[in-house]
Amino acid sequence: MVIHIELPDGSKKQFPKGTSGYEIAKSIGERLAKDALAIEADGEVKDLNTKLEKDCKFKIFTYKDLGGKKTMWHTSEHILTQAMLKLFPSVKMAMGPSTDEGFYFDFESDRSFTPDDFPAIEKEIAEIVKKDLKIERKEIPVKEARKLFEHNKYKQEWLDEIEKNKEPATVYWTGDEFVDLCAGPHLPSTGKAGTIKLLRIASAYWRGDSKNKQLQRIYGISFKEKKELDEYIKLQEEIEKRDHRKLGKDLDIFEIVEEVGPGLVFWLPKGTIIKEALENWAKETEAKWGYKRVSTPMITKEGVFHTSEHLPHYKDSMFSPMDIDGEKYYIKPMNCPFHHMIFKARTRSYRDLPLRLAEYGWCHRYEQSGAITGLLRVRSMQMNDAHIYCTREQAVDEFIAVIRLHEYYYKMLGITEYSMELALRNPESKKYHGDEAMWKEAEELMMEAMKKSGVKYTVINDGAAFYGPKIDFQIKSVIGREFTASTNQIDLFMGKKFGLEYTGEDGKRYTPVIIHRAPLGTHERFIGFLLEHFGGKFPLWLSPVQVRLMTVSEKFDSYANSLVEKMLEAGIRAELDNRSESIPKKVRDAQLEKVPLMLTIGEKEVEAGTVALRTLDGQVKFGLEAAKFIEQVAENIKSRALTFKI
């Protein structure tokens, strides 16, 4: 076993396992070692850190999965800052880190910047890179640092923190032209930063607090190789092409109209087909998994939200109440209390459990205007919701079953990359309701379920729902963009609040555990995801138009019509394009509409009782026997297959 180390400058070194941190540091040079955040040490990181911390009082962080890019990006950010200060001396630099996707630089300025400024800045950046200035790290006393950044209140604020922690200030000099307060790490010189590209301009609050001043932010990214830049640009183009808002318009899926309001979705006929196909699938599946469907009202007297403690906590995110007969009525932002009402409406025994109540409930939330985006964040939504009421003993298995249900849905849709985030309570925060014991128990149940299920997950010690821990399912589209698809919770809070009870075997009364789950999230977000995931090329069973017949001339209309009839009969969404247009034109239109199966009908077909098939990817096959083809298509749809094989 050897320790592989990749240095910030790209060179590689190997050390035998067991080499002390001190030896390593000495060998690669102290400066490099201290900047060794870019170091990769296959599987040895943890040990190495312990050693280094012990021997040298510093630590190696790795960005293994990013291949050391973070360091390059961080240095790129310094170069951007340097360029900005040179071109616009009045700019006050605030901060600028690298991220998983590049870097950004926050600053204060009276002038508001736009992407039109990018060429000039990028030119200056290229100069700095060309000069290949040496980047040097220095540890200096806080006092000295204060002087160095005398006129910069942001750096002073940062130094307050450093002083409080009794750390020395580290600064990085780029040649003698630029200095910044920074923990590092950095590349040894500016020439190694590669091609730096500025991406967009935005704004952000200082230290991420909406009470603070808003700063301007420039996002950028850099690449070592030109090839990587090209790939990046290509991916960006692909993302743009697959933008669900663009596809939603082009393919007549949905519409949001100004007159009605932001975040309020109109499903067009084709979008409605997709929505209902998904919904039917969910109903069918969940029936098999033991769920019972219910339907509940969309409005309620305010009392239930006091009981649930959503009011006044989430008042700002709910639509204002309406006054009905002197009572305040709210539009429901979630289905939970309504399902609780159903649970409570009858006497329940342990024999009734688990009781799984499901509803594609229609909820409305008053999302912040700035948060609304296409289908991904809306104000009216239909949720693949259900609540499982069960005993403590059943809870873990029930929760695992929910995870399995997710896995089934993902598999069917070709979602291969997904992960789970377990969000626990931050005991410091006041956001969370309920007592200590309840949280402890809920979190333990959750952890046990996660562990037993064997799925991979990460833990976040904050971000739970106010009434219980939750897991978020993060799914990745085929082009690698991540979406939060669903949130699931174990809830020991609401059962008590709503006075839900069942009679146990021993005749005593117990409060059920409630599992909140919504594997397909909302129709809105999920179809937004699917649009990107499939790039608009839905599998047959989800396609609004499954088969488009195109006649060569009107002479063949009657044969084509008879086929359409047979297909409709077989449950296939088929339609005939008998416009007086050429076949190439009809093909083109069907391609643009992303109709999966195109059938050309001409003389040959009529005579032989066949069809000529063209698929979206351009495969053509003549002489398919019509009746057999229809059967095959119907079968494919029924099985909800991802692909259609000729």
Added chain:
RNA sequence: GCCUCUGUAGCAUAGUAGCUAUUGCGUCUGACUUGUAAUCAGAAGGUCGGGGGCGCACAUCCCUCCAGAGGCUCCA
């Protein structure tokens, strides 16, 4: 909600030192009856996101509201 930017017919666009708007696709009509990504011709369609203001005159300048985008904050 906050910051910056944007808003021209169904879609995509031209037009910003102010004088009633360009082109393509789509739509409609007519001709063509056509074998796998766009047949030809003609016509209709916008007062330039809404409102207000400064001008003899505004898509073009100013104010305001609305909507969208990129972010930040938020996301039960």
